[in-house]
Amino acid sequence: MTLELYGHPFSSYCQKVLIALYENATPFEWRTLSPEHPDTRAQFAAMWPLKRFPLLKDGDATVTESTVIIEYLGLHYPGPVRLVPDDPRVALEARHMDRIFDNYVSTPVQKIVFDSMREPHERDARGVADARAMLDTAYGWLERTLAERDWAAGRGFSLADCAAAPALFYADWTHRIDARFEHLIEYRKRLLARPSFARAVDEARPFRPFFPLGAPDRD
Numbered sequence: 001m002t003l004e005l006y007g008h009p010f011s012s013y014c015q016k017v018l019i020a021l022y023e024n025a026t027p028f029e030w031r032t033l034s035p036e037h038p039d040t041r042a043q044f045a046a047m048w049p050l051k052r053f054p055l056l057k058d059g060d061a062t063v064t065e066s067t068v069i070i071e072y073l074g075l076h077y078p079g080p081v082r083l084v085p086d087d088p089r090v091a092l093e094a095r096h097m098d099r100i101f102d103n104y105v106s107t108p109v110q111k112i113v114f115d116s117m118r119e120p121h122e123r124d125a126r127g128v129a130d131a132r133a134m135l136d137t138a139y140g141w142l143e144r145t146l147a148e149r150d151w152a153a154g155r156g157f158s159l160a161d162c163a164a165a166p167a168l169f170y171a172d173w174t175h176r177i178d179a180r181f182e183h184l185i186e187y188r189k190r191l192l193a194r195p196s197f198a199r200a201v202d203e204a205r206p207f208r209p210f211f212p213l214g215a216p217d218r219d
């Protein structure tokens, strides 16, 4: 049975799952959600009315939410890289850091990016200011937390790093990580050098002109 991934290569939450797939060389087929594939979009909407991607289809099973997809892959398609660590204490920290990157980095980034796509009279200046403040606070906390860690949950690459890589990649484009956050910047570089994420970044390169805030000429 071939795994099918509904989503788009430029999507941060899809990249989070791609990293997990690439880490363990798990075979899958893309079901790309784009205007050129209206049938795929219709199938996706029928399976998942909330229409947030990625969605993983495994035979009759549909799995949504990037974190749950990665946990699902670990259970049903385990490989040499255990993204949810076997030690439950380390696994708890991996899940904790995964939540931090989704809720306090990716969510404010989405707020800023989506707001920029609105008509000027529909924009939410206060919400965007709050999102930028949240990113500053998150960067400060991460700077201290990552000072003594190679990877987000400690020594091994985990679910938390799958979340961190695209979150910090787009966060820096959206609300630049200040040079004083040295450990965070070094961590982002480590993530970019990881072959699984480097591959996802390369595959998404053709779509950079579509980044609503304008993609910077780096990374």
Ligand SMILES: N[C@@H](CCC(=O)N[C@@H](CS)C(=O)NCC(=O)O)C(=O)O
Binding pocket: 011, 012, 013, 014, 051, 052, 053, 054, 064, 065, 066, 067
């Ligand atoms: N909590 C979800 C978030 C998924 C999400 O927000 N995906 C974005 C793409 S990166 C999306 O579906 N955007 C479409 C939209 O907002 O209409 C997850 O972890 O999978």
